[in-house]
Structures are given as structure tokens and as C-alpha cells.
Amino acid sequence: MTLLSIRDLKLTFRLWSGPVEVLHGISLAIGKGERVALVGESGSGKSVTARIILGLLQEQRNARISGTVEFEGRDLARLSARERMSMRGRAMSMIFQDPTSSLNPVYRIGPQFREVLDRGSPGISAAEARARAAQMLAEVSIREPDRVLDSYPFQLSGGMNQRVMIAMALANRPALLLADEPGTALDVTVQAQTLDLMRGLVADHGTAVLFISHNLGVVREFADRTYVIYRGRIVESGPTAAVFGDPRHAYTRALMAAQPRLTGGGLPDIPERDPAFDAPAIHHAAGGAA
Amino acid sequence: MRVVWAFLRRTGTALLVLFGVSILIFVIARVIPGDPARVALGPNATADQVAALRLALRLDDPVPLQYLHYMAGLVRGDLGISLYTNRPVTTDIAQFLPASLELIFTAGLLMVAIGLPLGIIAARFRGRWPDHVVRVVSLTGVSAPSFVWAVAFMLIFGYWLKWFPISQRLHDSFQVAPVTGFLLIDTLLAGDGAAWRDAARHLVLPAFALALAGIGQAARLTRANMIETYDRPYIEMARAFGFAPGRIARRYAFRPSLIPSLTIIGLDFAAMLGSAFLVEQVFGWPGLSRYGVQVILRKDLNAIVGTVLVIAAMFILVNIIVDLLTVLFNPRIRLAKGGKA
Numbered sequence: 001m002t003l004l005s006i007r008d009l010k011l012t013f014r015l016w017s018g019p020v021e022v023l024h025g026i027s028l029a030i031g032k033g034e035r036v037a038l039v040g041e042s043g044s045g046k047s048v049t050a051r052i053i054l055g056l057l058q059e060q061r062n063a064r065i066s067g068t069v070e071f072e073g074r075d076l077a078r079l080s081a082r083e084r085m086s087m088r089g090r091a092m093s094m095i096f097q098d099p100t101s102s103l104n105p106v107y108r109i110g111p112q113f114r115e116v117l118d119r120g121s122p123g124i125s126a127a128e129a130r131a132r133a134a135q136m137l138a139e140v141s142i143r144e145p146d147r148v149l150d151s152y153p154f155q156l157s158g159g160m161n162q163r164v165m166i167a168m169a170l171a172n173r174p175a176l177l178l179a180d181e182p183g184t185a186l187d188v189t190v191q192a193q194t195l196d197l198m199r200g201l202v203a204d205h206g207t208a209v210l211f212i213s214h215n216l217g218v219v220r221e222f223a224d225r226t227y228v229i230y231r232g233r234i235v236e237s238g239p240t241a242a243v244f245g246d247p248r249h250a251y252t253r254a255l256m257a258a259q260p261r262l263t264g265g266g267l268p269d270i271p272e273r274d275p276a277f278d279a280p281a282i283h284h285a286a287g288g289a290a
Numbered sequence: 291m292r293v294v295w296a297f298l299r300r301t302g303t304a305l306l307v308l309f310g311v312s313i314l315i316f317v318i319a320r321v322i323p324g325d326p327a328r329v330a331l332g333p334n335a336t337a338d339q340v341a342a343l344r345l346a347l348r349l350d351d352p353v354p355l356q357y358l359h360y361m362a363g364l365v366r367g368d369l370g371i372s373l374y375t376n377r378p379v380t381t382d383i384a385q386f387l388p389a390s391l392e393l394i395f396t397a398g399l400l401m402v403a404i405g406l407p408l409g410i411i412a413a414r415f416r417g418r419w420p421d422h423v424v425r426v427v428s429l430t431g432v433s434a435p436s437f438v439w440a441v442a443f444m445l446i447f448g449y450w451l452k453w454f455p456i457s458q459r460l461h462d463s464f465q466v467a468p469v470t471g472f473l474l475i476d477t478l479l480a481g482d483g484a485a486w487r488d489a490a491r492h493l494v495l496p497a498f499a500l501a502l503a504g505i506g507q508a509a510r511l512t513r514a515n516m517i518e519t520y521d522r523p524y525i526e527m528a529r530a531f532g533f534a535p536g537r538i539a540r541r542y543a544f545r546p547s548l549i550p551s552l553t554i555i556g557l558d559f560a561a562m563l564g565s566a567f568l569v570e571q572v573f574g575w576p577g578l579s580r581y582g583v584q585v586i587l588r589k590d591l592n593a594i595v596g597t598v599l600v601i602a603a604m605f606i607l608v609n610i611i612v613d614l615l616t617v618l619f620n621p622r623i624r625l626a627k628g629g630k631a
Binding site: 054086093101103104105115165168 | 522542
């Protein structure tokens, strides 16, 4: 079952200097409960793709979007801004790079959590919201939910805020979770722990994930399938094992060669542009959807 | 606890500042040229009469001695006699201060109640027509001093359109027993609805003239701070959770933006104490500021020092209140315990 399908998505920003095409027609699909990674360097178009799926860029006046984005069988372009808004936070949600600055600094976690729950169950009482929030926090292995609910984000560690954010994002049982470089702002061990937690939770809930990252190691651990994006084009896609085990596109190979290794030996430079990187996309078949 | 401590500390420094102000204004009032005794007695008084008054006022003592004498009175609550009204300065201040406070509080209320929402709207609809309208309005507000607005309002709404009265606080036909000195409260206490409406109508023009610059400033500041806040990740997160744009503006973007705005809004509020001098003059508002202008022109020493001290005390009080509000609104300061800031 396909949950999200994107076909030939193009995005153009109209700037003073003229139009700039950022996405040149990307296509990708995510099945129900599937974990899919979108990998690429900064500026390759990963984050704007996530924001189009959420319907956030559609509201920006200088952005022109073409192609289709179908979520649960509905074409997002045909929905009104209000309908797209009602999907956010309920059918789909998102977690961000820096958890601490993504939580509002002037409210305690408890009230913020309640507002999130109110999106899923409008009119939820304060007491019920608190009980549900505490239960969600327990699910992300927070041992003192009450203390956390009564804290401001700046009183908690980055790892703790990351867990809070994951709990909030999954609170309304979304079908799709967009994770934009989650935890990149955290240190590596904390990042690994929270990603483990997240993987367990999405598996339990049957939540599909679009995992956006430039960190190949993390992607390899996390995703069932991987798309490699370069300058607004998908260059290689397929089951994660196939893409990593047998990278065939020149850009994918360059990206993998640029991973730091324990054995040392320095990092090769990836050239800014290379004719080989513009070669046609490669799709690994094996294991179902491609 | 922290709040209480902050309050005590600020009160301590405030007293110190007031002490400094008292020396400053005491000396300045005596250094400016002109003989207060001569001004008070008029050109026909004889030199002996002037000398007698100078003696009674201790004007021939050295200034430090005069100051000590004045401070000795001050601690007993005696600010001396005004040569202009021939009454104790404390009586004058008690009579004129409430009118000024009523005007300034009303103007401050207008500044916050109109300026902040305008700023929120401008930021929320940034670059679209509501933003442009707010920007023009607030720029107009800040680009002319309040007495210019006072004269303009008086001419347009008072003289031509005749919507509002243009001088005094209350029509002569109303008699209201002074309890608090605030007419809006005294008329309510007297249960006189017609008088309340009349007092409110008298307040409209001077309060708006006084508030206009502050409204513009508050709107511009709120807009700028909110636009900065809109770029923060927590706003994008609020969007990603599908909160409505109006809710995001009011709840998620406004509160964090209010903290940096608050200090400036407080300063603007305090600045009204100064602007009120001219606005009260224009509207014949029987307040402390107008009294201050009269006594300065007559070189009425005790009254000058008394008025300035009261206004300085109010200025400091407003600043303390603003500081406390900033602490209350900013959980990061409120909860700071040493290490984690």
C-alpha cells in the first residue's frame, strides 16, 4: 500500500534575480509503515521536499510547485490551505534538527504538549492531556515525566528535548513522520540512542518515516529504502542494502567515499559539479517498491 | 523569591537616584538667574519687602545649608510653601497629580491596547496591505511630537468636527466630590453616569495625542521583534503541527517577542511624563505637568523641586515595574539559579 507518492515534483523560487529551479522533477514513494531515507548534501533539496509534503511551502508566495504529491490517495495540490493545515500534526508530523530551539522557550513542556494533543483530540481536558502526555513521555523512556512536563525546554538537556519532540510528533498517531536531520545538533551517542528509540516506536505504531539526512551511517541503520538526491534530482534509489552494497551512480560512490573512517586516511573532496554526477538515475529493483 | 529580591534591590537604588536628583534640581533651581522673592512680590514691592521675604525663605543662606534645611522638611513630609499658590507644595501636588496620572495611565493603556495588536497584525501579514497600513500609521505617529498632535486633534476633532471637548477635565455643570482625584473613578463612586461619560470624553483627545508616538513605537517594535521570532525553529515546528496562523501569531510568536519589547514600552510610558507637560498645557488640563510649567516660569523654588522629585519618583517606579514584568514574563531569568543561565 502506498502512503505517499510523489511524481515529477518541481519547485521554483521566484527571486529578484529571476526564477531558480530547486527541484527538477523528483519522484519517490513511501509505503505504509515503511522507513525511507532521503540522503544528500546540504542544499540538495531534501528539506524543501519535506516542507512540500507538509504543505508549508505551498503557502509561500514566491514558491511555484508542479508535479503531484499524493498522500493517502489525495492530491495535496487539490486541497485548500485549511485542509492541508488540518492534516499537519494529525496525519503527518515532523521533527527537527535542533530539538531545544524547536520547542517554545516561554511555555513549559506540559502546556505545549497539551496543544499538540488538542490537534488530535480537540477540547481535551487539561487533566486528560497531562495523563496522555506523561504516558507518551514514558514511551520515549523518560523516567520522570512529571518533572519534564513542568520544565521549560531550556531546563532540559538536548537529548531530553529530542525525546519530548519525538513523543509530541507521535502523540496523535500520524501515518507519516518526517524527520529532518533529527538530532544533528546533538552529540553522537545521544543521537544514536534517540534514533534507536524512534525506530522502536515507529515500528510499534506502524508509522511510516521519511528520514532526511546527510549521515550515511545513520541512514544505513535506520531505513528500509534509500533515495540519494543530488542538486534537486534523485540519482539512485532502492533497498538500503542494495544502494549501500552496490552503489552504481557516480555521485553515490563519491558520497560514500567521503565518509570518515576509523582507519583514517583522510577524506576525498567531492567536486562541486562533475559531468558524471548528472548521469541518469539508477533504480535498484529488488525487494518490492522502487 | 528572586522577584522579591530584585524588587528590594531596585528600590534601594531608586532611593539613591532620587537623592541625586534632589541635589541636582535643588542646585539648578537656585543657579538659574532671577530672584524668586522679587518675582513673587512683583515690580512694585520695595527693596525691604524683598529682603524680608528672602530672609523668610532663607535665600541668603549658603546653598548646602538651604539643602539640609529642605531635606529636614522633606523627611517630615513638608515640601515648603509655594509662592505661586501660597499653599503647601504637598497640597498642590495632591491636587494636581491625580489629573496627570489619569491622563498618563489612559495614554499608556491606549499605547499597549492599540500598539501591540497593530504590531502583531503587521508581522502576521508581513509585506501585505495590513502591514503597509500599520507601518504608515506608526511612522506618522512617531514622526511628530505629541504637542503637535494635541494641536491638530484639537483643531480637527474639537473645533471643526466638535466631537470632543477641547479643554478641562469636566464640564462645569457637573459637581463631583473628589475622593481619589481620578474623575473616572470619582464619578463612578458618585454613581453619576452622565458625569463619567463627560469625563471620558474630555480624556479622549489629550490621551490620544499623548499616546500616539507610543502607539507607533510599540507597533514598530512588536512588528520587528515578531518578524525575528517568526524565523525561529519553534515557529516552524508550530506550523508543522498545524496550528492556525492567527494562533501562531498570538500565542507562539507574540509572547517571546514581548520580552525585548517590554523595556522600550516601559521607557516610552515613562517618557509620557515629560510629553505631558506640553499636552496638558495645550488642553488646559489641570495636572501636575501644567502646574510644573507655571512654577518654573515663576521661579517658585519649593514647588519646582517638589514637582520634579515627584515626577522623578514616578519615572523610577515605572522602571521598577517594567523590570519586574520582564522578569515575570521571561522564565529564563525568573528561574535562573546561578550556573544555568
